[in-house]
Amino acid sequence: MEAIGEIFVRAREWNTRLSKGQTMTEYALITVAIAIVVLIAYEGTGRDLSSLVNGINTDLSTSS
Numbered sequence: 001m002e003a004i005g006e007i008f009v010r011a012r013e014w015n016t017r018l019s020k021g022q023t024m025t026e027y028a029l030i031t032v033a034i035a036i037v038v039l040i041a042y043e044g045t046g047r048d049l050s051s052l053v054n055g056i057n058t059d060l061s062t063s064s
Helices: 002-063
Strands: none
Touching: none
């Protein structure tokens, strides 16, 4: 009976070690997904934002 308990404890410890690595991998995947969304949003609105900022800059320069 003691051998079965020892096997159970080892299996639980092994599973705990795997869970920690899995969590780090999940965080990395979430970070990559966020970076991709930000890149797509920037690429989609980059030119529009640039022209908007330039227009505001021009308006502010001429009104002074």
